[in-house]
Structure formats: C-alpha cells, structure tokens
Amino acid sequence: MYDRQVRRRRAILFALVACCLVLITAYFGESSGGPLKSVQTGAMEVLAPIQEGANKALKPLRDLFGWFGDTWDAKDERDALRKERDQLLAEVTKLQGADAENDELRGLLEYSQNASLDAYAPVTAQVYSRSYSTWYSTIEINKGSSDGVRPDQPVINDVGLVGKVKSVSDGNAVVMLLSDADFGVSARALNADQPGIALPITGSRNELLFDLVPQAKKVREGDRIVTAGTITNDLPSPFPPDILIGTVRKVQGEGELERQIHVKPAADLRSLDFVRVLTKPAADSLASTTP
Amino acid sequence: MTTTWNAGAVARLFALGLAGGILQLTTVSQITVLGVPADLAPLLAASVGLLLGSVPGACFGFGLGLLMDTALAQTLGITSLVLLTAGYGAGRLRELRDPAHALVPVAVGAAATAVAMLGFTVMQFLLGVDAPVSVLLVRQIVLTIVLNTLLALPVYLVCRRVLAPLLPDDPRRRRRRAYTTGGLSPLSRA
Numbered sequence: 001m002y003d004r005q006v007r008r009r010r011a012i013l014f015a016l017v018a019c020c021l022v023l024i025t026a027y028f029g030e031s032s033g034g035p036l037k038s039v040q041t042g043a044m045e046v047l048a049p050i051q052e053g054a055n056k057a058l059k060p061l062r063d064l065f066g067w068f069g070d071t072w073d074a075k076d077e078r079d080a081l082r083k084e085r086d087q088l089l090a091e092v093t094k095l096q097g098a099d100a101e102n103d104e105l106r107g108l109l110e111y112s113q114n115a116s117l118d119a120y121a122p123v124t125a126q127v128y129s130r131s132y133s134t135w136y137s138t139i140e141i142n143k144g145s146s147d148g149v150r151p152d153q154p155v156i157n158d159v160g161l162v163g164k165v166k167s168v169s170d171g172n173a174v175v176m177l178l179s180d181a182d183f184g185v186s187a188r189a190l191n192a193d194q195p196g197i198a199l200p201i202t203g204s205r206n207e208l209l210f211d212l213v214p215q216a217k218k219v220r221e222g223d224r225i226v227t228a229g230t231i232t233n234d235l236p237s238p239f240p241p242d243i244l245i246g247t248v249r250k251v252q253g254e255g256e257l258e259r260q261i262h263v264k265p266a267a268d269l270r271s272l273d274f275v276r277v278l279t280k281p282a283a284d285s286l287a288s289t290t291p
Numbered sequence: 292m293t294t295t296w297n298a299g300a301v302a303r304l305f306a307l308g309l310a311g312g313i314l315q316l317t318t319v320s321q322i323t324v325l326g327v328p329a330d331l332a333p334l335l336a337a338s339v340g341l342l343l344g345s346v347p348g349a350c351f352g353f354g355l356g357l358l359m360d361t362a363l364a365q366t367l368g369i370t371s372l373v374l375l376t377a378g379y380g381a382g383r384l385r386e387l388r389d390p391a392h393a394l395v396p397v398a399v400g401a402a403a404t405a406v407a408m409l410g411f412t413v414m415q416f417l418l419g420v421d422a423p424v425s426v427l428l429v430r431q432i433v434l435t436i437v438l439n440t441l442l443a444l445p446v447y448l449v450c451r452r453v454l455a456p457l458l459p460d461d462p463r464r465r466r467r468r469a470y471t472t473g474g475l476s477p478l479s480r481a
Contacts, residue, residue: 012346016353016375023368028418036367043361051362055317065322131363132320132328134431135415138363167364174364181415181422202420203428205326270323 032151032167041169044140048128048172052142055128120240120278122156123147125173127272134203137180139163139272144171148279152238154227155275160244160266161185161227162275173277177269178245179205186228186237187245192218195228198245198263205269208246210261216251217259223248225263230282240281300457304339304351307453311335312358327434329442330404332359332370336378337403337443338450341396342458345382352378366418373410377403400443401436408432 027036125141143149145168155162155175163183166176176183179200187198187210196213210225225248229241246263253259315331322328332355340348356371381399384390409432451458 009346013349013375013379016349017372020353020356020368020372020375023371024366024414024418027367040361040364040367044364047358047362051313051317054313058314058318062318062321069323129316129362130320131365132315132330133363133365133411134428135411135420136363136365140363181420183422200422201425201427202422203425203431207425209423270326271321 037167041167044172044174045169048140048142048169051140052128117278119280121148121280122276123149123279124274124276125149126274128172130272134205135181137163137177137183137200137205137269138166139175139177139275141173141175141275141277142171143277144168144173146170149173149277150279154239154243154278154281156243156278157267157272157275160246161239162267162269162272164238165277175275175277178208178265178267179269185239185245187225188228189213189219189248190224190226192220192223194218196261198225201262206265207249208263208265210248210263213259213261216261219248219251219261221248221250236282238281240278303454303457304347305354307339307450308335308351308355308358312355312362315359316362324438325434327431327438329438330407330435331442331446332356332374333377333403333407334400334439334443334446335450336374336407337381337399338396338447339454340378340381340383341385341399341447342451342454343382344386345379348378348380348382349375350378352376369411369414369418373407373414376410377406380406394444396447397440397443400447401440404436404439405432408435 023036027034030036123143125143125147127139127141129140131138141149141155149165149168151165151168153165155164161178163175163177163180164185166174168174178185178198181200181202183200185198186195188195189210192215194213194215196210196216199209199211201207201209208225210219213219225245227239227241227243227245228237229239230237244266246265249262249264251259251261311331319331320328336348336352336355339351343351352374353371356369356374357367359365359370360367381403384399412428412432
C-alpha cells in the first residue's frame, strides 16, 4: 500500500516536471505565431476582462497602500525639494536674461512635438496589469489589434518612452518596458550628439545603460538621451526619432572602454496608469520620402 | 486522515489559485516596499503543500505557474517548474516531519520564496540573458524574501481557512472542542 503511494507520488512529480520541460523547450523554440503562443494569446484574451475588472475593484486597496508609501517618502522628498528649491532660486537669476528667448523656442518646440505626435496616430490605453518578475518587465494595456495596435510599436507616456508592444490580441496588448531584459533601442545623446544603444540593467528597474557610444567621454551627467529613429533605410527603426528616453544620471569609469553611462528613464516605470501607443511610428519617414 | 478528492475540492483549489493569481497581478505587484513588490505565488504553493501534502502542492504550483506565465506572456513552464518545486518541497516536509510549531509557515514561506526566486534566476541564466545583470538583483531577491516572510503567516491562515473543508480532522482540535462544549473532563470521571 505504502509502495503504491510512493510510486504514484513519484509518477505525478515526474509527469509535472516533464510537462514543464516540454513546455519550456517548445515555447523557447517556436516562432512568434507558433501554437503555444497562440494558445497563450487566447488565454490572455479570456483572462483580460477578469484582470481588468479586478484591477478596477482593487484600486482603493492599492491607493491605500500607496498613501502609506507616499507618507513614508514625503519627509525625504521634502528635504530633497528644499535643497532643489535653493539651487533653483540661484539659477533663476541667471536664467532671467534668456527667459524671453526661451519662451519663444519652447513654443516652437511644443508645436513641433504636438504635430509630430499626432502624425504617429497615438492610441491612449489604460494599464490594468503589470509583471512583478525581475526578468520580465511588462505591463498589459486595454487596447489591442482592433485599435490598430501591432507588435513592436513604440509606447510612450506624457514624459517619454515607456517601451514597445510585445504581443497583441484583439482587445489588449502586452507592453515590454524599457527595463525588460530583452529590450534595446538605438538612441543618441542630445547635447553630445553621440549615438548608442539604450539597454536595461537587469535587477535595477529604474536605470538604463547607454552603451556602444563611439565617443563616450563627450557624454556628461544631465545629458538627455532620445531615440535615434531610422538612420539608414536598410535597417528601419520602429521608434520615431527624438522621443525622450531619459537623462544621464552618472558616468562611471575613466577609460573609453570601461566607461559606463547610466541613464535614469524619464518615465516612471513603476507607476504607469495611462500610456500611448504610436500606431504609425514610421509616419515621419514616409513623409520625408514622399515627393 | 487523508483528503477526499472530488470536484468540489478541485474547484476550491482552482478558485484559490485564480483569486491569488489575479490579486498578485493586479494589486500586489503594484505595491512596492523599498522598490520591490511581494510575490504571493510561492507562498500560496507552499501553503497548499503544507496543508494538503506534496502531490496537491506540486499540482497547485504547476497550475498557478501556468496561469502566471500565460497572463504575463512569459516563457511557459518556467514559473510552473519553480512553483511545483516549492509546493512539493513544503508537502514533503509535512509528510515526513509533520512540524507543529506555529512559526513553521513563516519558515516554509521564506524557504519557498528563496527557492522560487533563485530557481527563476537560474532558469533565466540557463536560457540566456542578453542584457547586463546588476548586482542589485541580489538585493531584490533578498528584499522579496524578507517581504514574503512577513506575509507568509497571513497567506497561510487565509489558505487554511479556504481549504478547511479539505483538511483531515485534527485530533488536537477535536479534543479541545469536546472539552469546551460542556463535556466532562477525563479527570472528572476518576
């Protein structure tokens, strides 16, 4: 009797482990339209309304915990803001002379930014679920292929780049965030005018690495990193140019080879409620090639 | 002393897994303490294992992992493998030692989280990681284990309440109930 129980237990364990290994192998090896991924997309379609409903129902609970967290952080934030205020007051005097010129330039910039964003046909979507794993940094949004959302389309929020669409089903989509281990985007440093690639640092959710920069010594703290867009027609980028990725937080290392440029993402990836998917990211390149 | 398995028992486990998974995805994952969210999945798998045994623990872990991988568009099978290990391990501890100390769920929860986090990391390294990996990963793993250790007891108590009809009668509990409902104490018969 006891032997039978042991055999049964071992058989079940073996079957489950074998099942896992088969799933991992099959999933890892198949293409993006493979049967397992199709099943996964179908299951996501079923789960999405449940998750969306639960997300709405449990929002007060999240807000309650958020309130505790905010209060906890408020003291540190107050001290930091006081210090920042003092610095800013000193800078205001210096900047007043350039104020008029600045206003004029900012107006032009905002105009051009708004115009180009509209050309990319942004679709606003609500975030209803997010990954909690260190290795998969993703969110799920309530817009999908029926709204024009397709894989690899860029996703932004009101301050900068958030990520790109990873997979899509009819009414929802999974967005791979900048901090996902598989993410990478061609970028350039605005002030230094240096190209490179913005990569995540696994384990450090709120930090990116600006890598493969030809003249890294030209990049300084505070430089803004933006998307490079399509540089050559042979390798079109899915990201439009000049979308803010983040700001250089620190530059480590002395020599050219060991220099590491750490970037703080402009978008707060930990608190995303609404994002915008640019459903026509190649609009500007089409415009420039059209006679 | 064994659990009777029927459709009701399976439905109860299914409901626990679905509710726990959705709570994790929609709420717990968005509440961070020191920049790290808690992970209810290993705690649920370990609690089920500790309450019902190794086979239910392993099956529950497998199913919950599959739900998580599906909902988050992750590689299918990784979370299942990790969680079934946690559920099976907790179940075997119950079957071999049957520990009675009140803090056992806390220790088991911490161990299950450590197994899940380290197992997941090892699996990811085995499958290949393109991006650079920061040392802060260790900090995240440690903080998640600490956070889950604090949550282990409440999660265990909730699981025990939900799964109460499936649990075999506890002789200690039965004795206590008989004594407090007005029955004669064995001492009074003497």
